[in-house]
Amino acid sequence: MNAIDRLRLLFEEQINVLPIAENLVIFEKENFKEEMERRNFHSAVVDVEGVMMKYDEGDDVLKPISQEDLMEANTPLLKAFRMLISQRRFFIKDEDGKLSYIVTRTDLDKIPLRIGFFGLISLLETHLKDMIRKQLPHWEESLTENRLSQARSLYEWKQARKEEIDLVQCLQFGDLGSIFSKNQRFKKFDPSLSRDRFVQTMNNIGQLRDALAHSQSHLGFSWDEIDQMIGFIRSIIDREDPIFEA
Secondary structure, eight states, X not given: OOHHHHHXXXXXXXXXXGXXXXXXXXXXXXXXXXXXXXXXXXXXXXXXXXXXXXXXXXXXXXXXOOGGGBOOTTOBHHHHHHHHHHSSEEEEEOTTSOEXXXXXXXXXXXXXXHHHHHHHHXXXXXXXXXXXXXXXXXXXGGSOHHHHHHHHHHHHHHHXXXXXXXXXXXXXXXHHHHHHHGGGGGGGTOTTOOHHHHHHHHHHHHHXXXXXXXXXXXXXXXXXXXXXXXXXHHHHHSSOOOOOOO
16 A cells, blocks of 8 residues: 555545534424524434434424434545535434434535545645656656746755755646646546646646635635545546556
8 A cells, every 4th residue: 555545545534524523412392493593503303202303494394314314423524525515414323323413514614624625635636746757757848937947946945955855746736737738648537528627627626725725714616616626536546547658
């Protein structure tokens, strides 16, 4: 298992949904609507003579909790993200089988998931740089002189600090999009990709990366758009490395 595999295991399997879930409040039947309004809750679990029922804002009556309402506590965080895009909330049982937590779409904006997004983008960045080292010996020709000069300046600065680094490591995320957009190299990832779509998606991922790195309150994209970016990243890092012409 290489470094990328270990990082992916961390972000996609070892961090589960519980870090973003909230402790579940069980309401009494007599006053659950008033308590929901007071707490600004849109969903609730109500104890009806020992039987747990659910109520979502807009429902006419209390309803039984079905399997579709439940999420396993060990659900990987990024899988939970996709589940919450399609369904607004889930209840989670503890190790004793008792309803104990709730996770909603609102919880998607919490720090653990932001770390997961940033981690996946970092994996893509590392993966593309590795491909450049292995397969594109003349990659410098794909960058403008200005961008190449900035990378070289950073490289010289890091060398002066006695860092063990190469020039590829000093490339910015936007540089990677430029390198793989040249000579239609992106077609090796997906023959159906157009240059405009590849460039726009890489630009969006770069903007998301910057927003995450600077802890911006609004990431600038919808959850569906972020999900599409994650799918794009996975389509590149999941597949066997393509062979590029130098």
